[in-house]
Amino acid sequence: xxxxxxxxxxxxxxxxxxxxxxxxxxxxxxxxxxxxxxxxxxxxxxxxxxxxxxxxxxxxxxxxxxxxxxxxxxxxxxxxxxxxxxxxxxxxxxxxxxxxxxxxxxxxxxxxxxxxxxxxxxxxxxxxxxxxxxxxxxxxxxxxxxxxxxxxxxxxxxxxxxxxxxxxxxxxxxxxxxxxxxxxxxxxxxxxxxxxxxxxxxxxxxxxxxxxxxxxxxxxxx
Amino acid sequence: xxxxxxxxxxxxxxxxxxxxxxxxxxxxxxxxxxxxxxxxxxxxxxxxxxxxxxxxxxxxxxxxxxxxxxxxxxxxxxxxxxxxxxxxxxxxxxxxxxxxxxxxxxxxxxxxxxxxxxxxxxxxxxxxxxxxxxxxxxxxxxxxxxxxxxxxxxxxxxxxxxxxxxxxxxxxxxxxxxxxxxxxxxxxxxxxxxxxxxxxxxxxxxxxxxxxxxxxxxxxxxxxxxxxxxxxxxxxxxxxxxxxxxxxxxxxxxxxxxxxxxxxxxxxxxxxxxxxxxxxxxxxxxxxxxxxxxxxxxxxxxxxxxxxxxxxxxxxxxxxxxxxxxxxxxxxxxxxxxxxxxxxxxxxxxxxxxxxxxx
Numbered sequence: 001x002x003x004x005x006x007x008x009x010x011x012x013x014x015x016x017x018x019x020x021x022x023x024x025x026x027x028x029x030x031x032x033x034x035x036x037x038x039x040x041x042x043x044x045x046x047x048x049x050x051x052x053x054x055x056x057x058x059x060x061x062x063x064x065x066x067x068x069x070x071x072x073x074x075x076x077x078x079x080x081x082x083x084x085x086x087x088x089x090x091x092x093x094x095x096x097x098x099x100x101x102x103x104x105x106x107x108x109x110x111x112x113x114x115x116x117x118x119x120x121x122x123x124x125x126x127x128x129x130x131x132x133x134x135x136x137x138x139x140x141x142x143x144x145x146x147x148x149x150x151x152x153x154x155x156x157x158x159x160x161x162x163x164x165x166x167x168x169x170x171x172x173x174x175x176x177x178x179x180x181x182x183x184x185x186x187x188x189x190x191x192x193x194x195x196x197x198x199x200x201x202x203x204x205x206x207x208x209x210x211x212x213x214x215x216x217x218x219x220x221x222x
Numbered sequence: 223x224x225x226x227x228x229x230x231x232x233x234x235x236x237x238x239x240x241x242x243x244x245x246x247x248x249x250x251x252x253x254x255x256x257x258x259x260x261x262x263x264x265x266x267x268x269x270x271x272x273x274x275x276x277x278x279x280x281x282x283x284x285x286x287x288x289x290x291x292x293x294x295x296x297x298x299x300x301x302x303x304x305x306x307x308x309x310x311x312x313x314x315x316x317x318x319x320x321x322x323x324x325x326x327x328x329x330x331x332x333x334x335x336x337x338x339x340x341x342x343x344x345x346x347x348x349x350x351x352x353x354x355x356x357x358x359x360x361x362x363x364x365x366x367x368x369x370x371x372x373x374x375x376x377x378x379x380x381x382x383x384x385x386x387x388x389x390x391x392x393x394x395x396x397x398x399x400x401x402x403x404x405x406x407x408x409x410x411x412x413x414x415x416x417x418x419x420x421x422x423x424x425x426x427x428x429x430x431x432x433x434x435x436x437x438x439x440x441x442x443x444x445x446x447x448x449x450x451x452x453x454x455x456x457x458x459x460x461x462x463x464x465x466x467x468x469x470x471x472x473x474x475x476x477x478x479x480x481x482x483x484x485x486x487x488x489x490x491x492x493x494x495x496x497x498x499x500x501x502x503x504x505x506x507x508x509x510x511x512x513x514x515x516x517x518x519x520x521x522x523x524x525x526x527x528x529x530x531x532x533x534x535x536x537x538x539x540x541x542x543x544x545x546x547x548x549x550x551x552x553x554x555x556x557x558x559x560x561x562x563x564x565x566x567x568x569x570x571x572x573x574x575x576x577x578x579x580x581x
Contacts, residue, residue, distance in 0.1 A: 119269055120308035122295035124322035125367045131296075134321050138312045 001194050004171050005179035012087070012175060013155040016094040017148050020102040023095075024147050028106030029136065033118070050100040058164025061093050090166045090173050097161050101150040109143015110136060142214045149210040153203045223280035225371045225403040227262070231272040235261045236427040243371070243403035243420075250406045250418035250435070254448060258427035259407040263373050266405065267302050268295040279370045279403075301364030305376040307356040309348040315359045316344040322366040334362040337399075338392060354385035358392070365400075372404045378413060383575055386413075391579050393417060411452050415439050415495055416578040423448060440498075440535065440544050442527045453498040453533055455543040458580060461490045469569065475539025479515040480569050484577060495576035498533060498546035502566040505555055515567035519543070521557050536565060 031043065049057055065071045065083040075083040083089040113136060121131040137144070159177040166173030168182065176199055183192040228240040235258050243249045251259045264270045266277055268284065271292055277285040284298045285291060309318050319331040335344055338358040348356050357377060364372065374393075378386040394417065397404070408414050414421055414435070421438040423431040423445075431444035435456075438444060442453050459472035461484060469480040472492065481494070507516060522535040522542065532552045534545045543565065557563060 114308075116304060116306050116308040117310065119295070120302070120304060121310075121321075122269070123267055123300070123302040124363060125296050125299070125324065126321070127296050135310055139310075 001191060001198070002174075002176065002179040002183075005174050005176045006195075006198065008087075008171065008173075009156050009175040009177070012090060012094055013152045015091045016098055016155045017152050019091070019095050020098055020151055021144070021148060023099075024102040024106035024144065025132075025137070027103050028143070028147070029110045029132070029140075031103070031107045032110035032113075046103050047100045049097045054097070054158075054160025055164060057097060058093070058161045061089075061096070061161075061165050065089060065092065084165060085167045085169060085173060087172055090162060090175075093161050093165045094155050094158065097158065098151045098154060101154050102147045105143045105147040105150065106140070107143075109140035109147070112143065113139045142217055145210060145214060145217070149206055153206050156199060156203060223370050223402060225266075225405070226276070226278045227266055228277075229262060229265050229272040229275040231261075231265075231275075231427070237261060237265070237272055238428050239422075239424065241422055241429070241432065243405060245403055246397070246401045247420065248397065248404040248406060248418045250408060250414035250421045251424060252408060252411060252414050252421055252448065253424040253430075255409060257424050259409075259424060260375055261427070262424070263302075263375050263405065263407050266371075267300060267373055268293060268298050282370070299367065299370045300373060301367055301369035301371075302373045302375065303357070303360050303364050303377045305379055307348070307353075307360045307380070309356055309359055309363070311348050314345050314347055315340060315351065315355075315362075318348070318359055318363045319366045322363045324367075331362075331366060334365050335359070337365075337396070338362045352385070353381040354389060357381060357389060361392075361396075369402065371402055372400065374404065374406045376407055376409070379408075379410070387575060387578075390416060394579055411439070411445075411448070411450060411454075412495060412573075412576060415454060415456060416493070436542070440525075440533065442525075442531070442533050442546070446528075453544055453546055454495050454576075455498070456493040457496050457538070457543050458541055459492050459494050461486055461488050461492065463488065474517060475541050476519065477517045479517065479567060481572050481577065482569065482574070486579070491580040493578050493580050494572060495578075496543050496567065496572070497576075498544035500568065500571040501543065501545035501547075502568075503534070503545055503547060503551075503555065503557070504564045504566060505557075505561075507564050508566065511566070513566045513568050515565075515569060517565045517567070519563050519565045521559050521561045521563055523559055524552065524557060536563065538565070 062084055063069065067082055067084065072083050117135060121135045126134060157177060162173065162175050162178055168174045168178050176195055180192050180195045183195065223245050224242055226242040229237045231237040237258050239262055241249065251262060253259050261270065265272050265275065274287045275285055283291050284293050310321060313321060315335060316331055319334055320326045323331065332344060338361050340355060340358050340362065343351065343355060351359065378389050381389065390413065406417060418435050420433065421435050422429055423438060425447055430447050431438055431441060439454050445453060457474060459474045459479065461470055462473050463471040464483065465471055468483050470484040472479050472481060517538055519536040519538045522537050525533045527533060530548050531546050532549055534547065534557065536543050536545060545565065
């Protein structure tokens with residue numbers, strides 16, 4: 001059992017969720033409440049990671065923040081190490097790759113709030129910022145929770161993109177999914193079996209807990 | 223604090239309206255569905271922007287398209303009561319009221335709930351309240367913002383009749399406390415006549431008639447554009463007795479009338495809506511007639527219409543009621559202004575919701 005890889009995976013999932021939570025609130029609410037030219041294109045772009053093979057996204061990311069890119073150079077200049085094949089690069093890739101899992105359910109959550117309630121909030125004198133905390137978030141909760149759990153579980157299970165932009169550097173970019181692959185390649189099926197079962201258990205518990213919590217929240221709200 | 227409104231839009235729903243509402247005055251916007259009543263209200267609230275327009279409340283300019291001013295709804299100090307209540311489902315009644323306060327004040331919120339007769343229900347969620355109770359919470363929530371104007375969008379159309387009577391009585395009672403302009407959107411002329419001081423009849427976004435409620439409700443031509451022939455007047459009356467036979471006896475300026483039992487204490491001042499087409503006229507005091515309500519009156523004016531009917535304005539002491547009879551009948555009776563006449567009302571012709579408390 002590769003505990004370092006498991007810890008790394010959990011940290012990666014944590015940071016991805018931490019970054020995508022505010023992003024999905026802002027983007028999901030924005031997409032749910034406004035209509036603008038090209039909205040369909042934006043929504044399509046958000047959904048793209050869902051259908052693209054990880055290799056395609058990984059390729060563009062390597063081009064985008066590799067050593068020869070301006071972002072890669074900037075990062076190297078500030079932090080003294082390359083962005084590609086680092087934990088930070090992995091977080092960035094994970095955030096981009098999880099955009100559809102985070103934004104889509106959040107958007108649905110905000111869309112489920114009746115327009116009349118939003119108008120009532122505005123007519124009660126609530127600024128958009130106050131309405132967010134007093135009305136929108138308490139009502140869009142289930143959607144946001146789904147978004148974050150999907151993101152968390154999906155990050156734990158991601159394999160292709162991690163391999164593309166992270167390589168397999170222990171304690172830096174070697175996540176549990178990569179570790180399982182390594183073990184299988186080395187014919188160490190015992191270790192692979194334990195790690196695979198652990199991943200199944202963690203993912204199952206996370207998603208089951210969400211369903212339970214959503215049902216409870218849902219009951220409280222209706 | 224006077225509310226002044228001027229709105230013009232070509233589409234999708236055309237609007238060309240201009241009116242003002244004085245503090246403490248209740249203006250009813252009436253018209254057929256699709257006439258633009260709710261659109262006008264939404265434009266005042268800032269929920270939609272007309273092509274050109276100007277909306278002011280006292281010194282505050284909420285909308286002035288020529289000056290590029292267009293405040294969002296949350297910066298317009300007004301209260302809106304919606305047809306669908308639109309309460310926040312995750313908050314209690316008290317929470318709904320507190321949310322609308324700039325500085326949450328539990329004592330004030332409780333006072334507002336008491337004001338709309340919701341004692342003891344502060345901790346209920348909207349799902350545990352009846353329609354009428356929810357609309358009361360919505361009203362309290364609206365007042366919590368200390369609005370400069372109040373907008374009511376078909377506020378009673380989603381509740382049953384008994385609840386509606388109660389809510390209307392509450393609005394009448396509340397108005398004594400509220401020194402602000404109130405705009406009521408309704409398609410119900412009875413409701414408009416019972417509640418409003420002035421009425422604005424609109425159709426296809428344009429004003430057809432504006433005037434005091436009594437004037438508009440006496441104008442058969444204006445009402446015909448609404449597709450109704452409900453010319454009617456409000457007759458002030460006081461309850462003097464509840465009779466054993468199930469009738470209530472009321473005093474009017476020129477005599478008693480009997481109506482089906484009214485659940486209100488003796489001494490209550492009422493306004494009874496008398497439909498002009500239900501009124502029968504007689505030159506002599508009739509005898510041997512089943513109708514019990516016979517009131518002496520004087521003809522004030524005879525207004526011919528386009529159709530076969532004429533409208534007579536009749537003075538009952540200081541009050542006025544309307545009678546709508548055929549030209550033929552009017553010619554037979556040869557009534558001219560100043561003539562004495564007897565007004566005959568059938569007890570059972572007065573609908574329950576045509577009886578309201580006087581403000």
